[in-house]
Amino acid sequence: MQEQAKTEAEMRDAGSVWPQNAGDLIGYINSLTERTHDYGTTVYAMSMAANAAFNYVSHELGATGFQASCADLDFLRRTRMMKGPFIILKADELLYPQYNLEEKLAEFKEGCQKWVKEQATLRLAENLEAHPKVKEHWEKLSKMEIKGDENVKS
Template sequence: MREETAPTFDTVEELQGYITSLVEREHDYGTCCYAMSLAATAAFNFVASKLGVTGFQASCADLDILRRTRNLDGPFLILKGEDELYPQYDNHKKLEESRESWKEWIAEQAAKKLEDVENAHPDVVAHWKKLAG
């Protein structure tokens, strides 16, 4: 299932049939993960095709799915390991640029944590103080 490509359906009934087929087949600990991602991707493809979204809109939507499913409350970055194979990509630079752009947000969050600190380890409190400025 890992290598399967999620289809794009023309009707909600086709999509529903596909999702049902994924849910009703026998799964083990690993295959249930692929069933979930294939179903979600098929639904994503269906809605995207019906709404006629652009590639940019689709990339915003899939990042929002990641934000929601992983409970990411702040800024985040995705780095591709395969980019390390090519000199035009610089993951180290991307990470440093992102960290720099997040400084204000991090300082605000650290200050909030310092206001409500109860049981944090002294090293963590010291780190928050450093980040809060």
């Protein structure tokens, strides 16, 4: 299994591959790593290799679509070092009224209130070095009243 895309644009537009065995996966990764790259193609080589490995492991384990969606969110959490709840908003959903991104964001923020309050309280207790305006903001957050039940787990 070899990746044929060479340029940054070709790599950006290339589809996902689904290696069926370890040899295919290693061959594909080698086809990405054993060539000369520039700044832009390096980005795509990394993401394409990670995507191929993700698809291979998904195939080997017989993962469901739900398991795959949880795993890809966990991958983002790990690579981006996200410590708390997060949300992904897609600009293409702005094109359709049923998605109502403003409402989705408002619900997310409301669901995170308990986590935000706890984190602000912890930072104040740890007496972390921070700009006075940041500490003032933490104080405000640590005293906020929580609306309803927490919808997003910490």
